Amino acid sequence: MTAADADGWVRTRRDGAVLTVTLDRPDQLNAQTPATWAALRAVGDSLDDDVRVVVVRGEGRSFSAGLDRSLFSTDPSTPGGLGQLSGLGADGAQERIRGYQAGFRWLRSPGIVSIAAVQGHAIGAGAQLALACDLRVLTDDASIRLPEATLGLVPDLTGTSTLAELVGYARALEVCVTGRPVPAAEALSWGLANAVVPAAELDGAVATLAAAVTAPPAGAVRETAALVRAAVRNDPDTQDAAERAAQVRRLTELAGG
Structure with a gap:
């Protein structure tokens, strides 16, 4: 086994x-x-409090x-393969997948804003990694695809x-069930991409976005990101209460309390 x-x-x-x-x-x-x-x-x-953008x-x-x-091997001796995973039994397989999901879910942790810089293909686990981020900048030749159902599987990362948070139920269902690619222009029109740029401009566009995210006070960005993330799940009364509580925390900090 190499270091890589x-x-x-x-x-x-x-x-x-x-x-x-x-x-x-x-x-x-x-891959x-x-x-x-x-x-x-x-x-x-391993993140520390000084990291604001990933x-x-x-x-x-x-x-x-x-x-x-x-990993598509059904041979139970293939490390990490589907055959080995299914051999763990239902509880063991679910616990193993839970660990895999943890590699994605942290990208919406409190205190950070995550940005995916996507060029070329983002397929399957690659698409889910891009989706796990808060924001996405795509090159104009990029596409996002979730082909799991066409392979007899489901997206599980x-x-x-x-995806449903970003584009709504009907579009998310269509993309997941058909497995078709979503090209960059369509992703932008859906709100799946925040920006689409030529490949040569990807790094610059991401750097500009990261600078814009880190410009406001860290506490304000942290509280605002938490509010927006919660808004897709909270009912209006709960969200209104969350806004009030967050604003009081901000006022208290600004007043030196």
Whole structure:
């Protein structure tokens, strides 16, 4: 096993308040394995309070083409494969998947805003990683696809909830059931993408967005992000109460209390 295998082909770079997380397996279009998800989870577990923005990107011409092909094996001896997973029994398999999901869910943690920089393909697990982020900037040749149902599976890396939040029930259902790709222009019109830019401008656009997110006071951004995330689930009375409580906390801090 190489060092890259062990760390799931995930590398990080810190630049002030911005942490960049890169899938670094370009020769395999950044295909993911359970080691990738464990490495992503470890990044989330190690965040400190000074990180305000997390940028997720893929090295090379593709954000991520999804699962490593070896994982589709039904041979129970294939590490991390579908055969090994099904051999754990229902409870064991669900607990294993829960651990995989933790590598994605932290991208909406309190205190950070996450941005996916998507070029080329974001397929399956790659699409779900992009969806796990708060914001997405796509290149004009990018597409997002969730083909799991066409393979007899389901999206299980937090993708269904985040997609439905972004585009609504009918569009989310159609995309998940048909497995068709959503090109960048369509993703922008749906609100799935925050911006679409030429490939040469991706890094600059993401840097500009990260700078805009870090410009307001950290406490205000943290509270506002929490409110917006909760708004899709809260009833109006609950959300109004959350706004009141957050504003009182902000006023107290601004007053030096």
